[in-house]
Amino acid sequence: MSDRNGAIIRVEHLTAGYEKVVVLNDLTFKVYRGEIFFILGGSGSGKSTLMKNMIGLYRPATGAVLIDERDIAAAEGDDRLETLRLFGVMYQNGALFGSMTLLENIRLPLEEWTDLPSEAMEVIARMKLQLVGLTGFEYHMPSELSGGMQKRAALARAMALDPQLLFLDEPTSGLDPVLSADLDRLILRLSKTLGITFVVVSHALSSIYSIADRVIMLDTDTKTIIAEGRPQELRGHSNEVVRNFLNPQSADQTG
Amino acid sequence: MYFYKSMGVRAGAGETAHPTRTILHSYRRNRVKHLFDSDNAEPNLVRYPVCDFICVCNQTMISRVQKKDSSQVSIHAEETQPGVLLLKVSGRLDATTTGGVWRDAMLAIGRISPGHVVVESSGIRYCDISGIGLFMEIGRRQQRRNGTYEINGLQEEFRQLLDLFDPEKLETKPPQAKANLVEQFGTVSYGAWQEVKGLITFLGQLSVSLVSAAKHPRSVRWKDGFQAAEKHGADALPIVALVSFLVGLIMAFQSAIPMRQFGAQIYVANLVALSMLRELGPLMTALILAGRTGSSIAAELGTMKVREEIDALVTMGLEPVRFLVVTRVLAGFFMTPLLAVFADLTGIVGGAVVMLSLGFSLETYYYQVIGAVTYGDFLGGLAKSFVFGLIVAGIGCARGLQTGVGAAAVGESTTKAVVTGIILIIVADGIFAVVYYYLGI
Numbered sequence: 001m002s003d004r005n006g007a008i009i010r011v012e013h014l015t016a017g018y019e020k021v022v023v024l025n026d027l028t029f030k031v032y033r034g035e036i037f038f039i040l041g042g043s044g045s046g047k048s049t050l051m052k053n054m055i056g057l058y059r060p061a062t063g064a065v066l067i068d069e070r071d072i073a074a075a076e077g078d079d080r081l082e083t084l085r086l087f088g089v090m091y092q093n094g095a096l097f098g099s100m101t102l103l104e105n106i107r108l109p110l111e112e113w114t115d116l117p118s119e120a121m122e123v124i125a126r127m128k129l130q131l132v133g134l135t136g137f138e139y140h141m142p143s144e145l146s147g148g149m150q151k152r153a154a155l156a157r158a159m160a161l162d163p164q165l166l167f168l169d170e171p172t173s174g175l176d177p178v179l180s181a182d183l184d185r186l187i188l189r190l191s192k193t194l195g196i197t198f199v200v201v202s203h204a205l206s207s208i209y210s211i212a213d214r215v216i217m218l219d220t221d222t223k224t225i226i227a228e229g230r231p232q233e234l235r236g237h238s239n240e241v242v243r244n245f246l247n248p249q250s251a252d253q254t255g
Numbered sequence: 256m257y258f259y260k261s262m263g264v265r266a267g268a269g270e271t272a273h274p275t276r277t278i279l280h281s282y283r284r285n286r287v288k289h290l291f292d293s294d295n296a297e298p299n300l301v302r303y304p305v306c307d308f309i310c311v312c313n314q315t316m317i318s319r320v321q322k323k324d325s326s327q328v329s330i331h332a333e334e335t336q337p338g339v340l341l342l343k344v345s346g347r348l349d350a351t352t353t354g355g356v357w358r359d360a361m362l363a364i365g366r367i368s369p370g371h372v373v374v375e376s377s378g379i380r381y382c383d384i385s386g387i388g389l390f391m392e393i394g395r396r397q398q399r400r401n402g403t404y405e406i407n408g409l410q411e412e413f414r415q416l417l418d419l420f421d422p423e424k425l426e427t428k429p430p431q432a433k434a435n436l437v438e439q440f441g442t443v444s445y446g447a448w449q450e451v452k453g454l455i456t457f458l459g460q461l462s463v464s465l466v467s468a469a470k471h472p473r474s475v476r477w478k479d480g481f482q483a484a485e486k487h488g489a490d491a492l493p494i495v496a497l498v499s500f501l502v503g504l505i506m507a508f509q510s511a512i513p514m515r516q517f518g519a520q521i522y523v524a525n526l527v528a529l530s531m532l533r534e535l536g537p538l539m540t541a542l543i544l545a546g547r548t549g550s551s552i553a554a555e556l557g558t559m560k561v562r563e564e565i566d567a568l569v570t571m572g573l574e575p576v577r578f579l580v581v582t583r584v585l586a587g588f589f590m591t592p593l594l595a596v597f598a599d600l601t602g603i604v605g606g607a608v609v610m611l612s613l614g615f616s617l618e619t620y621y622y623q624v625i626g627a628v629t630y631g632d633f634l635g636g637l638a639k640s641f642v643f644g645l646i647v648a649g650i651g652c653a654r655g656l657q658t659g660v661g662a663a664a665v666g667e668s669t670t671k672a673v674v675t676g677i678i679l680i681i682v683a684d685g686i687f688a689v690v691y692y693y694l695g696i
Contacts, residue, residue, distance in 0.1 A: 098661035098662045098663050099661075099662075099663045110350065113350070113351070114350050114351055114353075114354055114385075115351075115354035115355070116350070116353060116354040116357060116385070117354065117357055117358055117361070119361075119392070120353065120354065120357045120385075120388060120389070120392065123388045123391060123392050123395075123425060124350075124384065124385050124388040126424075126425045126427075127384055127387065127388055127391065127420050127425065128384065130419075130420055130421065130424055130425065131384070131419060131420075135424045135427065136427055138427050138429075139427075139429045139430055141661070142661065143659075143660035143661040143664075159384070160350075161350045161351075161385075162349055162350050162383035162384050162385050189415075189419075192412070193412045193413070193415055193416050194383055194384075194416070
């Protein structure tokens with residue numbers, strides 16, 4: 001497979017920011033089909049801004065984000081809808097609709113975007129909840145759930161249409177270690193069986209080492225990518241910031 | 256050989272064909288792509304045995320979904336032996352393509368009621384969770400009617416996906432929503448009592464905080480108070496002035512017509528001045544503020560509650576009532592009477608416009624107004640405004656702090672703030688009317 005065909009997302013010379021503050025400076029990288037791709041970086045390094053640019057919520061100042069060769073920021077009308085349908089997003093705080101039950105939250109994209117019969121939507125929505133371990137909570141309102149449960153429900157909603165690309169913003173924060181390992185396993189299984197591509201913003205080292213295929217690391221000072229590659233390989237990176245991030249214990253000892 | 260190239264034919268509901276003909280549905284771009292006569296199909300195509308029923312396809316694809324969907328899926332259903340249904344599914348099963356296949360499969364099962372269903376799935380190239388859902392549903396339907404089913408030829412990776420799910424767990428019932436009448440009555444009564452209790456508690460907390468603020472004026476965050484006064488008072492001036500002006504104008508105009516019959520048009524001035532000062536000035540101001548300020552306070556504090564900002568104050572040892580409510584209530588208490596004075600004035604100006612148009616001079620109107628009203632009328636109206644201001648700001652704060660969880664709760668408390676505010680203002684106004692009557696004001 002050629003390099004061009006293998007990439008599901010191409011970020012090209014992306015510069016983004018707010019008013020006069022540059023948050024991301026000339027970023028270029030690719031995410032390949034089927035891989036689990038992590039975006040790392042310290043607080044304030046622009047991870048969330050990068051993700052919001054990638055999913056088309058923000059417009060880059062310069063450069064472009066191409067998802068499946070389509071420029072998400074430039075697309076309009078039906079083209080934009082087509083592009084948006086290619087991926088699902090799980091937001092950090094869940095962003096479930098508070099006035100709907102969990103089942104209705106997951107049914108919503110199915111109702112709007114597919115011609116499935118009602119009972120099929122019901123079954124599929126329930127399966128998605130089962131997948132994230134929320135059987136029995138179908139008729140609960142989001143406000144009746146804990147933060148971790150809301151997060152899992154949000155993942156189920158992001159997967160409602162079985163997209164080929166999933167963006168996860170801090171998926172395991174707020175989950176206990178057992179649940180977060182479960183979630184990691186689920187991500188891995190979906191990636192293997194369905195070939196779903198994952199773009200994950202996360203700090204959880206356990207997830208990074210257990211499931212990440214490739215990572216990029218953003219730097220707070222230079223606003224650029226300071227490291228890119230497999231997490232295990234980056235442990236011995238020449239840049240101290242990268243080493244400290246990926247080997248927190250040694251940083252404790254030296255620092 | 257019959258080969259129907261029917262790109263133009265929509266797969267509409269109730270499509271019929273000869274009973275001995277097998278229809279291979281190919282869903283692509285909302286069209287039936289090919290219709291093959293099974294007896295005469297091209298040699299390189301698979302020939303299906305004669306089927307004794309017709310698949311009815313009622314595809315109502317949403318065009319925006321299908322527009323760029325290059326996937327293709329087909330289903331072929333036949334009763335191979337009595338009571339045995341063979342479903343041959345091939346192609347790509349995903350959220351956008353499964354719908355049509357699902358309908359056909361369920362229709363076939365419903366129609367034949369087979370004891371055994373064989374799903375031949377070796378032709379499936381891709382199957383995501385929506386596609387797996389189809390197998391789950393077939394399984395569930397068969398289990399429900401004590402039938403059996405088997406899925407043959409499913410690729411290993413998709414079978415792994417299938418194994419993730421437990422069909423029995425897909426059947427949860429919605430919680431019993433219906434409560435009996437007694438239970439409903441009890442719940443409503445308890446809720447109402449809790450609300451009253453909450454308001455009384457709040458009133459107590461507010462009183463304590465206000466007394467404490469009077470004792471220690473330096474402890475009040477005056478900067479917040481002035482900001483609130485500007486936002487909830489000064490910024491409301493244009494709307495209060497406009498509404499009062501129009502009320503004065505309309506009242507004068509409406510009363511001028513009957514008054515003319517008695518030759519008493521000059522008394523329109525008395526009517527406008529007295530009703531504005533005693534009643535309508537303060538009341539209109541309070542009602543506008545209940546809609547404008549009360550709702551805004553409730554929404555602001557409600558959002559703070561939802562975002563756990565109130566909890567943060569509590570854990571910092573800062574009493575929310577003292578910290579957030581006192582300044583807003585004081586702002587409401589002092590700004591409402593000021594606005595009421597403006598409302599009085601603009602209402603009387605509204606009356607003046609009508610009187611001028613009726614041919615009276617401004618001077619006549621002025622002296623008629625001065626002669627009609629006393630300081631008692633003016634101060635009586637003003638006294639009410641202080642109480643109305645307390646009600647608007649206090650209820651806004653109370654409702655805001657009572658906000659539950661979630662975005663909808665903020666809307667709910669905002670509505671409650673406006674409704675409760677208006678009701679209490681009217682009730683208070685009624686009490687004032689009775690008290691003033693007995694006091695002879």
